[in-house]
Amino acid sequence: MPDSGKPSVLIIGGGIAGLAAGCYAQMSGLDSRILEKHVLPGGCCTAWSREGYIFDYCIEWLIGTAPGNEANQIWRELGALDGKEITNFEVFNRVVGEDGREVRFYHDPDRLERHLLALSPGDARLIKSFCRDLRRFLDLEVFPFLKPPPLKTLPEKLAVLREVLPSLLLFWRNSARRMADFSAKFEDPLLRRGFPNVFFQDHEQFPLLPYLYNIACAHHGNAGIPEGGSLGLARSIEDRYTGLGGEISYRARVRRILVEDGRAVGVELKNGTRHHADHVISACDGYTTIYRLLGGEYTTPELDKLYGELLHKPEAVYPGMMSVFVGVDVELPPDTPHSTTYLLSAQESAQLPRVMQDSLVVQLRSRYWPGCAPPGKSLFHCTYFSDFGYWRELRTRNRREYWAQKRKAADFVRAFLAERHPEIGGRIDVVDVATPTTNHRYTGNHNGSILGWIGFTEADDLATRLVNRQRMRLPGLAGFSMAGQWIGGGGLIKAASSGRFAIQFLCEELGIPFRAWESPDDQPWRPEMLGHLPQLDVRPMQLTEEA
Template identity: 25%
Template structure:
């Protein structure tokens, strides 16, 4: 028997953008239903557990701008969540270590300190480096100022208030490198963290690079308790204000009648009705599959069909029965050579063995007091590299989003094993030998990522190109009552970019400048409604939603 329910708003997917939007709608009095096809909410912020001893973050490796003036803390505070998420700061003198052959650069907090560190590392390029960081700092400053202003400006006023962004924002990073006359070595140091957004210098815009760099130069942090605490806190705010989260609930169709959204149809045949639907699902799947291209204009459909995705990652989740040699609380960006543009050309040609690049995130250094990360005396870290997205490369045909059962596919297993071995070899080059201490090793590929998030191309970074350079869709669509959020929108990638996009979507629906208001201290959520957390509080259990909180199958540590 088909069930029908009525809601004020339905959110499809529970990544950071969807949960932020849902929570702000709920604290504003809307009856909100969040539907998540996975077992837990959180999208790229979720965690998983192994051997009752280790917890691994899928996508939260570090967060920027979480100090007193930070954007992400303001978003949580506006929901009444002050103190429910706390952040441990990484090494201010070098939260990212960039390692090239013969050169190591530790990235410090602040544009001035960063420029000084670069100049000391590459003294012959001081003038070009200063020009580069000056333009990027100006673009980032203009972008953040406009984001927090809460004002609607005419095109003329916007251009007047963002002159450097108008000149450089939509040009490529490669063009800025050329303008500054920088060598391949300098370009590699400056773009070493470009895997944070999954695009090379010839594809990424200056605005993208400047925003991501500025984000971390405002301070790099890690949420105490791991990435799942972010989703759990948002679920608490949602449920405390009358909303619902339902996990293991896959939406089959977003319903559109007479040009407006009217609800969703579920895979099990149930129907939920609402005059407002927010899709936190992958943008291309939203347009082409969940809604259907017949409901959109030709331009939107054409852009979506021709869209390019950012590159995906392969990740090794590693646990050791010993501690790593002493090192700073910093991520490692390791490159086999000093030619960043050549590296992205290799990727385009599907040549990544031997592995040319690694990003290493040390969870047991970032959150040493967290009981779930690993037992005392052990280590927990992740090793990542960008990799080709094509199904052919991975030995699959249609991918898991289309229902393909790929995990026992021999071609897939061979490619996965080959890359695992290549990444381990490169990791030991970067860190020293550790294999004999491995007690848990697991590899996730872009196909794995697609399986859990249904993301096109298996990337956590969303669209690289949708129309012109730097162009991405806004949260409001051409269908009345239908909005989109997540890492594909123009508000950027990552946890904070997705959260800001969720805020922007809620602001459009509620017709008020939410981000500017909460950044100035406004509170919309009532903290007195939030549940008391006891000593056994488990963010993973909370993130299943109230209806499944006690369901079987939840792995616990210890």
Template identity: 65%
Template sequence: MADDHDDWASPERTPGTPPRVIVVGAGVAGLATGCYAQMSGARTRIFEKHVLPGGCCTAWSRDGYLFDYCIEWLIGTSPGNDAHQVWSELGALDGKTVTNFELFNKVEDADGRSVTFYNDPDRLEAHLLGISPADARQIRAFTRDLRRFIDIELYPFLTAPALRSVRERARTLRTVLPAFRLFWRTAATPMHVFADRFQDPLLRRAFRNIFFQDPQGFPLLPYLFNMAAAHHGNAGFPQGGSLGLSRSIEERYRGLGGSVTYRARTERVLVEKDRAVGVELRNGKRYFAEHIVSACDGRTTVYGLLGGRYTGPRIDRLYTDVLHRPGALFPAVVSAFVGLRGDLAPGEAHSTTHLLAPDDAARLPGALQDSLVIQARSRYSAGFAPPGHSVLHCTYFSDFAHWKDLRTRNRKEYRLRKREVADLVRDFLERRTPGTADRIELIDIATPATAHRYTGNLNGSILAWKAFSEADDLCARMVGRDRMRLPGLSGFSMAGQWIGMGGLIRAASTGRFAAQYLCRELGLEFRAQKSEGAGPWHPGKLGRLPRLDRSSARKDDVS
């Protein structure tokens, strides 16, 4: 829906019209910002460099297969909590079914021993005791804490920290105080420390990989929180997947009167007298507004769009100190999508982390860990594979610099490394289930360099700063104390994972927070209403799907 007032090219707003807000980036955070600003009476425009919404929350297609890139589980898929309310306001789940799984992840070692992390604590406890009775004390400690987290509901995603009312703060305290020692202890205990207490070597490795691969440095708390959410059906997989989620929010945004311009890369934010007044695109066109929100890569925002002119102690610490520490960012990933003729084995878990033998691990280019995650994606949602076919998503944490250097220096060698990934995946799947190799129709590889090329995310990181770190503390202060603003610059704010940390519900909530803060500045009343829905979801709503590269990694033509 186009704006009725064509004054975006003018520094002066048309008299009597609502304030204008420009959003840079049509990821989940940018779309959420636009939705909430529109609901609150502002006029908004979003500029996006790519041809699709969603940023990393996306998908692409090839030969009838849909390769869903982002969502593994989504917090807020079950009604009755604040996270679900955010998705309901954004129309993200309108008309969709949700797939829930009885297990969070399965971990299998090179000898075929496996651990299944059931979401039911009773079933999980019995399963783990069957594997290692000698670890009963440690097992019961974990499942006891999981039961306690199942009884807690804490989703602080509705109101920006600096704007929370006394009633909201009191409600949070009523939830937190009785479980304070539980939160403190599980937040202070690193998973690797907890896992090392197991006597069984498989359990020591398996617990580190509940989140598919070991994010390293995470404490117990997020594992328990997410497994508890999954137990309640509040961490399911929405119909339509990642791009489906983004398209639904885009549909909601357009229905509210917002406008998205694709293939529109923002080159700089226009500033006059320390106030952001507009943006200039790569094509030289300028657009003006009363407030600018950057919902794209954080470093690009601070040092690219704004030229590094507006920083402060927290920004400087993030980007000149914390950023350069090993493990500051959530690792980038290599993705290998495998298209297969026929169905998957009936008893196969939807997600399995394979702990690789040394020979296999050595064959993975740029690998940061010796494991490979295989997800049966065609079990997550219908429509990911043609009828009578299946699709697997194989991933591993990988070094961005390895792939970026290859792609920059030698495209031929870059393609050869991608071939090596495809070959390892094909060989591994064949050894795991004989006959699989003959059923493979294609293998499509996306590297960390691919993620960087299409989203601009620093180092190709999907989840930005690693949680439960100094970066987490600094970002929390930026959202709360700084109100998502940069020092010395008015009329400007940031949203997204580079300021609000990783996870889709966090990204969406930063859009809500940014809108709440800018409403205060622009004299608008913040308003949010649940979407009325737009009928049942269907694959046609995905729109035209791109291909990332011109050739597939086929059995006889890997590129």
């Protein structure tokens, strides 16, 4: 890096955490450079294109789209929402059972309660309990993202306590009760299976707390979808970063972190070139960082448990995701549900390669933001949790069979959509399939995991201690810190917040003030701002005659 006289920072990974760290480094008077292995910013927050369709991979809802909260302040500081319209829906998600009955999870608690009672009067006690607590969450904003706990002053900690104490019982009750245990008590089989799928898939370890919090956010318009979608969010932050003087290098795969006398001093890339800096931040895969880039030399018993034991437990780490995009040459009616989780029969599940939860999520992405489908056309994004190991082994052992299984998933989804939307029959333009190995190839995330550690688990607790006790550092290694979902938790706002935290800790260490201000850019967002959109695979899915 050029010698400007300012402290210099190298950031490994241009996902949301790395981009955020870069922006806050620049605002705080540091010189930074981001090294990204892919050709696009954003990591998993990305998109690609084929035949005029934009396959938006990530954002299903974004916490912080409404003003007046800390999450929104971070997005404003990063320029992520500059000039963008926000789309909000009155229904968080719809769940349809095997028999065709459906439940709609409205974010308005009164409407939700009426709807659920009409479906199952016999479950009135549970329904009213859930909606009563949801009403209480509408008045709460106690999930801070702006400053890590170790840096908070005593008055700031007391302010948080004053806000939390009146609702302490509410938080305790809903964080101690797992959704699986709550939903199992419903008499109605649709509600019993439907409630765990409010967040599209079943987040099996979650308590009630995140469901109530996110539905409440949606009620306030604080869980919307920004114009431009996933890659649009990443591009806006990239533009903010470069506008602040930051530099980002693509196709820059880091081979190892350079260490001298117990201090990180730079990195060596795969092509052999070396880059030096005063501080290195790794915002990429956690296991890769600790055991490959650093050779496993800087660990603790907690880290070894986290990455040696819990990383291999399904209940601790989010699985990979199968994505099937289907573009159709018809504009579906405006009242078409934007998101539906279909509960599959055993016969249907047997036709989907390595489906894990006997369900398929169907989202009409062309309702999320204009421009992801050409005029007069529509785009579906269909997803299900799937086993990374199966797809990795298949792709390694038999590439032909790997493609055959991708086609099998594509064929099932095409037929499934045509049965429920007869108007699309024979009018399918394009189908694109991404497996968990696709995610791993382009982002490096362990086993193609979409969100890293599952929240409210032992793994999540251990990762939180790395922030609160270790200050995102590794023992015995100076000049180095970590950021991203493997340390700050899954979700885009947590990733962005972790980048902010990393720079706040660094500024304290350097004895310089941490600075942040909102982006002044109010230029309306335009589709051209997405830039060049590559194809992830040159070989597209072949459309059969039935399509």
